[in-house]
Amino acid sequence: MNRKKVEKLMVFPDNQIFNYLRSGKFEALSNEWKHESMPLLFDYEFIIVTEGTLYLRYMNEDFKVEKGEYLFLPPSDSKRVGIKKSYCCFYWIHFTVDTNNFPAQILTGEAPSYNRAKCFLLPQTAAVPRLERLIIQMKRLQDLDRDNYPAITLNACLTAIITELYGQIYAELPKVESSLNKVGS
16 A cells, blocks of 8 residues: 655544545546536535546645545635546545534644644544445445435434544554654654
8 A cells, every 4th residue: 555645634523423425436438537626615525436546626735545545635715626637536535524613624733732632633534444344334425315315314324424434544543653653754
C-alpha cells in the first residue's frame, strides 16, 4: 500500500452521530472527464476512489487521489474543481457533523494538543487499509437510502463508515505514527 505524506488531519467529535445528507457512486465516461466547479458551503464530502485518479483543487490545495485512497473535504466557501482530465470512479458521501467548536482540520504538528480532547483525528487523505470493507458499507448505505430507511438508520450507517476507517487506520498506528512523527519534526 502506498503511503502519502500526512499534512492535515480532520477533527471529528468522538461522542456523536454524523448526519447523512446524500451519497452516490460516480464513474467518468472517459479519460477526458474533469470535476465540475461545485461548492461545499455547510457539508463535508468523503470520497473513496476505486478506479483511476481524481485530480481536485479545494481551499487552494491540489489533491491527487488514486485508486484505494480517500479524501475528506470540509465545509468552506471555496469550490472544489477539477484540475486535470482523467478517468476515475469513486464513491462519495455528503454529511454534516457538529464539531463541538473544534476546527474542521488541523496541521499534523497540532495533533498532540487534541490527544485528550473528545475527538478523533483522521488524515485528510490517505490509503484505505481495507478498501473492500468500506465499499461494502458504502453500498449498503446507498441501498438503505434508496429503500427510504429513516434518518437515524442512515446517520448510524454513515457514522459506522467513518469510524470503520478510523479503526482501520488506528489498527495500523505504528506505521502511521512513524510517518506522522516525521512530518511534525
